[in-house]
Amino acid sequence: MGAGAWGTALAMAAARHHPVQLWARDAAQAAHMQAVRSNPRYLPDLAWPAPLTATPDWDAAMRHASHDDGLFIIGTPMAALRATLAALPTHARVFWLCKGFEAGTGLLGHEIAAQVLPHGRVGVLSGPSFAQEVATGQPTALVASSFDAELTRLAVTALHSDALRIYTSDDPVGVAVGGAVKNVLAIATGISDGLNLGLNARAALITRGLAEMSRLGVAMGARLDTFMGLTGLGDLVLTATGDLSRNRRVGLLLAEGLALPDVLARLGHVAEGVYSAKTVAQRAAALGVDMPLTAAVNAVLDGRETPRQAVERLMRRDARAEATQTRSAATPQTPPPPPHC
Ligand SMILES: NC(=O)C1=CN([C@@H]2O[C@H](COP(=O)(O)OP(=O)(O)OC[C@H]3O[C@@H](n4cnc5c(N)ncnc54)[C@H](O)[C@@H]3O)[C@@H](O)[C@H]2O)C=CC1
Numbered sequence: 013m014g015a016g017a018w019g020t021a022l023a024m025a026a027a028r029h030h031p032v033q034l035w036a037r038d039a040a041q042a043a044h045m046q047a048v049r050s051n052p053r054y055l056p057d058l059a060w061p062a063p064l065t066a067t068p069d070w071d072a073a074m075r076h077a078s079h080d081d082g083l084f085i086i087g088t089p090m091a092a093l094r095a096t097l098a099a100l101p102t103h104a105r106v107f108w109l110c111k112g113f114e115a116g117t118g119l120l121g122h123e124i125a126a127q128v129l130p131h132g133r134v135g136v137l138s139g140p141s142f143a144q145e146v147a148t149g150q151p152t153a154l155v156a157s158s159f160d161a162e163l164t165r166l167a168v169t170a171l172h173s174d175a176l177r178i179y180t181s182d183d184p185v186g187v188a189v190g191g192a193v194k195n196v197l198a199i200a201t202g203i204s205d206g207l208n209l210g211l212n213a214r215a216a217l218i219t220r221g222l223a224e225m226s227r228l229g230v231a232m233g234a235r236l237d238t239f240m241g242l243t244g245l246g247d248l249v250l251t252a253t254g255d256l257s258r259n260r261r262v263g264l265l266l267a268e269g270l271a272l273p274d275v276l277a278r279l280g281h282v283a284e285g286v287y288s289a290k291t292v293a294q295r296a297a298a299l300g301v302d303m304p305l306t307a308a309v310n311a312v313l314d315g316r317e318t319p320r321q322a323v324e325r326l327m328r329r330d331a332r333a334e335a336t337q338t339r340s341a342a343t344p345q346t347p348p349p350p351p352h353c
């Protein structure tokens with residue numbers, strides 16, 4: 013469900029092994045894609061495998077994936093996740109690809125699903141994956157995460173291949189927090205690179221960004237080690253340094269001095285970090301978690317600070333210890349050293 017860049021790319025990857033139906037809300041776009049056997053708007057010049065078909069017919073798409081081994085995959089932006097989940101069959105097995113917190117409510121995907129599809133079997137599919145590279149069959153590794161181990165095994169059956177490795181995880185909170193926060197940090201890195209602050213600054217941003225992402229995740233109940241994996245560090249490195257990233261591009265354009273509405277008009281694709289930045293900060297504030305890089309990105313997005321002012325303020329912060337108190341519940345606390353040690 014959702015025929016943008018990522019929904020289409022994953023549909024193409026799955027269709028190399030199984031029949032796949034791609035639902036597009038725009039009937040004219042669906043008919044055109046079906047006629048030319050590609051998605052000219054989002055992935056031009058990449059021919060579809062024969063088992064991939066496009067349809068604007070919601071009921072037909074529901075029938076297609078409602079059989080015993082069927083799986084729904086939602087590839088819309090985060091803003092459409094709630095409505096799309098709510099329209100699925102009550103007991104649907106579903107993964108979503110969107111990365112972010114829901115604007116307004118500040119909820120993650122599994123929290124939205126608990127409200128609108130309480131009897132569904134749900135999970136999140138995430139990791140370092142530019143749509144263009146998956147669509148062309150370049151090697152990629154993703155993580156299927158759910159509290160439901162049988163569902164993650166179904167994702168492996170549906171998607172694992174020589175080109176696409178699907179790892180499983182039982183920490184959907186950590187996976188979702190990583191995907192949401194890395195988009196905000198990619199905007200920060202784009203700003204830094206756009207201001208030519210250098211490679212040292214970029215490495216510092218990625219590392220301190222990982223620390224603040226982990227702090228938020230652990231406070232929300234995630235495991236710390238999830239942030240060292242594909243959906244944390246892996247996706248952060250990809251998005252912060254890869255020029256195919258829309259979020260990084262937002263930062264680069266802000267550094268050029270463009271106002272946010274002009275940046276978004278230039279982009280033409282969804283950049284979730286722009287919408288998640290506020291909700292990340294709100295959830296962090298509610299949990300008492302310090303997220304200075306996210307706060308700086310918000311100040312620039314809101315026009316309260318110029319990119320350069322935000323950097324200056326970050327650099328003027330007091331010195332502090334690098335190690336944080338971040339510990340997952342599973343990590344044993346180190347006993348204090350004996351006296352005089
Ligand atoms: N593009 C990429 O490489 C990757 C994107 N993602 C995530 O996947 C999600 C989608 O991103 P893209 O495909 O890149 O976005 P996109 O901008 O290429 O396309 C979004 C698609 O969703 C459709 N859409 C919007 N609202 C809808 C609604 N209410 N109902 C149905 N369809 C709707 C649009 O018509 C468009 O086809 C985002 O959350 C993004 O963070 C995740 C990994 C990789």
Ligand SMILES: O=C(CO)COP(=O)(O)O
Binds near residue numbers: 111139141142258282
């Ligand atoms: O999530 C992505 C890669 O894993 C895509 O990042 P952008 O949305 O910044 O392009």
